[in-house]
Every structure is written in C-alpha cells, then in structure tokens.
Amino acid sequence: MAFRDLCQGLPVADRRRADREEVYFRTVARLATGAAFPIELVNLSRVGCMARTHVATTPGTRLKIVVPPQEEVRAKVVWALGGRIGCEFDEPIAAVRFFELLAALPKG
Numbered sequence: 001m002a003f004r005d006l007c008q009g010l011p012v013a014d015r016r017r018a019d020r021e022e023v024y025f026r027t028v029a030r031l032a033t034g035a036a037f038p039i040e041l042v043n044l045s046r047v048g049c050m051a052r053t054h055v056a057t058t059p060g061t062r063l064k065i066v067v068p069p070q071e072e073v074r075a076k077v078v079w080a081l082g083g084r085i086g087c088e089f090d091e092p093i094a095a096v097r098f099f100e101l102l103a104a105l106p107k108g
Contacts, residue, residue: 020044020048022107024040024042024105024106025041025067025068025105026038027066027067029053029063030065031061037053039051039052040052042084044102046089046092046094048087049065053083053084054083056080057080058077059078060077061077062074063075063077068104073093074090076090
C-alpha cells in the first residue's frame with residue numbers, strides 16, 4: 001500500500017513524511033509557462049515545503065522554487081488554502097545539501 005493511500009482521511013498536517021524546519025525566506029516560484037511569482041518559504045523538509053503566496057494555485061500545479069544559491073527545486077503543489085501552499089519536491093534534497101540550505105536560510 002502506498003504512503004498516500006495510508007494517509008487518506010488524515011488532516012493535511014498529519015500526512016507529512018518528514019519533519020519540517022521553520023524558515024523564513026522570500027523567493028520566487030516559476031510556473032511551467034515560465035511566469036514567476038513571489039513566495040515566502042515558512043517551513044522546509046527534504047521532501048517538501050510550505051509557503052505563503054498571494055497567487056492562487058491549485059493542487060497539481062507544477063513549480064520550480066528558487067533556493068540559495070539560485071538553485072531551482074522542482075515541486076508539485078499538493079494543497080492550497082488561504083494564501084498558503086504545501087509542495088512536494090519531485091526528488092528529495094540530499095541530506096548534506098539540505099543542511100547547507102538550512103544554514104543559508106533565516107529561521108522563522
């Protein structure tokens with residue numbers, strides 16, 4: 001049985017596969033069309049993140065999120081609610097790279 005199947009019916013906050021680190025980082029997300037819009041990362045894990053944005057997005061939207069040092073992480077919006085989005089990365093961030101990234105980001 002897949003992880004997603006096990007999580008059906010659980011509140012979104014309980015569906016996480018990894019602990020999240022609180023961060024605060026203003027950056028941009030890019031749509032498949034290339035259009036960019038501002039986001040604020042508020043938490044981050046090796047497999048996903050939560051961000052605030054004024055741009056309406058829907059689950060399934062594909063994004064490229066820019067993280068230090070100007071690297072793009074590919075992700076899919078899995079939920080959107082009240083100006084916040086939850087994203088799952090296409091590929092987990094390597095552990096060493098994740099800790100370097102955390103060191104470079106301001107904490108929330």
